[in-house]
Amino acid sequence: MRSEKVTSVDVAKKAGVSQSAVSRVFTPGASVSPKMADKVLKAADELGYRPNVLARSLITGRSKIIGLVVAYLENQFYPDALEKLSTALQEHGYHILVFMVSNDDASVDKVMGELLDYQVDGIITASVGMSNALAARCSAAGVPVVLFNRGQDDERLNQVTSNNLAGGRKIAEFLLAGGHTKIAHIAGWSGSSTGRDREAGFRAGLAAAGVEPVACIDGMYKRETAAAAARELFSGKDRPDAVFVGNDHMAFAVMDVLRFELKLDVPGDVSVVGYDDVPLASWPAYDLTTLRQPSNRMVEATVSTLLGWIEEGSNDVRKIQIDGPLMIRGSARIPQGWPDERL
Amino acid sequence: MRSEKVTSVDVAKKAGVSQSAVSRVFTPGASVSPKMADKVLKAADELGYRPNVLARSLITGRSKIIGLVVAYLENQFYPDALEKLSTALQEHGYHILVFMVSNDDASVDKVMGELLDYQVDGIITASVGMSNALAARCSAAGVPVVLFNRGQDDERLNQVTSNNLAGGRKIAEFLLAGGHTKIAHIAGWSGSSTGRDREAGFRAGLAAAGVEPVACIDGMYKRETAAAAARELFSGKDRPDAVFVGNDHMAFAVMDVLRFELKLDVPGDVSVVGYDDVPLASWPAYDLTTLRQPSNRMVEATVSTLLGWIEEGSNDVRKIQIDGPLMIRGSARIPQGWPDERL
């Protein structure tokens, strides 16, 4: 009942040819005559032979495996990205090996070690940073890294993000145009470039009109933290009339608190704007105005960067920023005559 | 700038021992003297040596890779399960290789072939069925399979589900006790055992009280299909006063239609009950009454089954059903004195 592996040697024997011939038939671009290919494929088919990827990778140095490091899948943005990444890579013959981490350096380091043990051809980190030591190790091992939705200064790391600065600014302009005067921000985790950049862009946008946010709290990209922040900001008498929340995942928590705990009307009493445009944002229950991170294009950029390094030996580090439109929906007051970018 | 692999041979040379000695130091349970271990570990450390998992698996026949086949991650139940599965397996030294499929046999067959090429130690399919031919191939290859959240009659396939029959019945009883008289069902995909079992249990529960559902539509586990079904069911004059929706993901779509398109009150006009208890179900915006699939225990059962086959050579096929409680929330009328199972 144990497995009965069929190897290229078996096929060779059955077809009456050499093992190398079999190998060549299954290696795209190798030199084989049609006759040979026929013979071999027939034998292979009868035996149910398929090349062993692991053995192959031992010799080619290519495993066809991409390591994905991710901290949590609760924020819908990430499963969505994972699905798209996996599908896109699959079309190129690669597959994703998943590594869950908690977002501290020790955990990332440990996991990344295991990752390299698998001889992955490349690494994608989703919303996870890397220590410099680690970046050095990957670089030394010749394994390209793309930070997906996270920036970092290291000169060895590719990165793909949305244009968070521009996005933050656009949201500031939108809220100002809507006539809001007391504008707050529940920010993304300050330990992340995305959180910092969105805040910086947002502040810059307000500052251009001589405005300052009435409050700015780190929501840590967590529902609970964001909810607590919302309670703090909006319980008092002199509450803000608008809030930009650092991502949709937190924005949902904030809206829940505003509506169901504090009985405030959104957008009547408070305008709420998020960031990401996850599928849930367009569901009528939230109908959230939010800045879209174009995950399709981000995935595309990630995959092409990675494959460029792996298959074409590229070695220019790319720091890609992709602009996204503001998705205007019902959770924030819409300024008179504001152009809808989606049109 | 290309990679400089350091192998066990390098370490052996540096430590002045044989390659086998190095191998043994890194093989748990092998016979090595403390002195030897010290020498080798020191050399390994200085060179930054780590064993090559792929080369190792070539010889041991164990890749430490588990293939996960999954159709879509939009339904929050699956990313949640994926996260838990991955974390649990990681603790045992295994990792998940992801394969996305569309849910038709051809796609599954193709992908499953690639899967076996990677010499995976085991396969988990999440909400995806398998052709018999495929089951046979996995079995012949000695690769254990666990169907997660999907049942199938094949005698070679392990499976872990919630008790869908009991769950469906429990929901019927709950709705009947609430005094509902016109009860409809927007069912899970009829091509899946979960969809069929939930419906069967639900019908049985109603039948026990001499009641029949006023309507029963296949929602295909898709938002759009479920929404269309809701429009059809609830647009007319003589609308149902309760609906059991085959999973939470569809139930959210149904609630959106009821509230925002048809301006009906939930649960005032219509009671809605879902199935899964994904995190979103407990958010106040939906506050969905739903039957919990205990994903923690389902994951635990999946992992222990799989590891039993892989590491202990178990070969009894397990068909595990796990009971879950009804999570009573605000989307359905609560019968007088109905016991809260969670207490």
Place this chain on the structure above:
DNA sequence: GAAGTTTCTGCATACGTATGCAAATTGAAT
């Protein structure tokens, strides 16, 4: 049909590790 060119094939070896076997070392017991 001979010479030259191109295409194809088999041989041998390599990838990085684990493991059976026998030799070498250690330790215990006399």
Place this chain on the structure above:
DNA sequence: ATTCAATTTGCATACGTATGCAGAAACTTC
């Protein structure tokens, strides 16, 4: 010190595949 057992080590080989090299075969061209 000597014998015997137990432990540790190195040697050689195997896992399943890809590929450089040289020879064989096929095809051109005159």
